[in-house]
Amino acid sequence: xxxxxxxxxxxxxxxxxxxxxxxxxxxxxxxxxxxxxxxxxxxxxxxxxxxxxxxxxxxxxxxxxxxxxxxxxxxxxxxxxxxxxxxxxxxxxxxxxxxxxxxxxxxxxxxxxxxxxxxxxxxxxxxxxxxxxxxxxxxxxxxxxxxxxxxxxxxxxxxxxxxxxxxxxxxxxxxxxxxxxxxxxxxxxxxxxxxxxxxxxxxxxxxxxxxxxxxxxxxxxxxxxxxxx
Numbered sequence: 713x714x715x716x717x718x719x720x721x722x723x724x725x726x727x728x729x730x731x732x733x734x735x736x737x738x739x740x741x742x743x744x745x746x747x748x749x750x751x752x753x754x755x756x757x758x759x760x761x762x763x764x765x766x767x768x769x770x771x772x773x774x775x776x777x778x779x780x781x782x783x784x785x786x787x788x789x790x791x792x793x794x795x796x797x798x799x800x801x802x803x804x805x806x807x808x809x810x811x812x813x814x815x816x817x818x819x820x821x822x823x824x825x826x827x828x829x830x831x832x833x834x835x836x837x838x839x840x841x842x843x844x845x846x847x848x849x850x851x852x853x854x855x856x857x858x859x860x861x862x863x864x865x866x867x868x869x870x871x872x873x874x875x876x877x878x879x880x881x882x883x884x885x886x887x888x889x890x891x892x893x894x895x896x897x898x899x900x901x902x903x904x905x906x907x908x909x910x911x912x913x914x915x916x917x918x919x920x921x922x923x924x925x926x927x928x929x930x931x932x933x934x935x936x937x938x939x940x941x
Contacts, residue, residue: 717748718934720941722860723843724749727851730865731910732815732898733872735921735929739865740847741795742930747845747937752789752838754848754855755818756798757831759809760787762818764800772820782830789838810879812886812894819898822849823905849902852913861940863933864912867922869896 726749728740737753744751764770764785770777789796790804797806808814821827835855839846846855852862867875873892880886886894902910912918917936921929 718746720747720937722941723841724860724937724941725839725842725856726845726861726863726937727856727859727913728845728847728863728865729849729851729853729910729912729916730863731849731872731902732895733876734865734867735875735926736847736865738926739921739929739933740845742926743933744845746930746934748843750841750844751796752835752844752846753796753798754831754835754846754851756789756796756806756809757787757834758822758827759814759818760798760800760805761785761827761831762814762821763805763809765821766814766817772817772824775824775826778821778824779826782827785830787834812880812891816894816898819901823901823907825907828854828907849910850908852916853911854908857913861937862913862916863936864916864918865929866918866920869899871922 726743728736730736737755740751740753761782764781765772765778768781770781786801788799790799797804798809799805832855835846838844839856848855852859852864869892873888873895876895877885877888877891880891919929919932
């Protein structure tokens with residue numbers, strides 16, 4: 713049974729950053745449900761752009777092509793019974809954007825300033841109403857540097873790879889070795905890029921989820937939120 717939402721005195725803007733497989737999406741949804749807030753998976757927006765890049769045959773280093781594509785794209789979140797679904801040009805692409813190919817392509821296109829500038833404006837508009845949990849890789853450092861509460865969620869590589877391996881279907885999907893290698897490469901790409909590299913905000917609260925279950929992570933976050941709200 714779902715627990716009743718916790719009511720806070722203020723409508724907070726909360727960010728959760730961290731590497732792939734750290735549990736950001738699952739945790740952000742659970743935290744938002746606990747608070748009665750919206751949750752926004754900003755990684756899905758970059759995946760949506762990556763899917764559009766793939767569908768339109770635009771190279772991830774074609775800056776003019778990316779700029780033109782971003783100006784024409786329509787990305788939106790639609791609330792469904794099972795959570796937020798991403799729509800690209802009016803079509804639900806929630807499942808399509810989760811493939812390993814689109815995941816790696818998203819890492820490449822997200823390093824391009826023209827893509828980040830386009831999505832920065834959209835993300836900030838989504839945050840205007842507050843009472844939301846935004847998860848991504850630069851939410852607390854670039855998109856919402858003045859967020860009320862910032863978390864940086866991480867876990868060791870082997871744990872994150874096993875989680876992603878399970879999400880992709882276990883034995884029916886890519887091998888664990890392939891998932892681990894891809895994740896290590898993405899960690900490097902996200903941390904080494906010149907534009908908005910993956911790093912914790914100076915005032916972020918660090919949580920290592922390697923040995924914690926969802927409830928333990930949420931309880932720890934709620935303790936900080938209550939003190940800061």
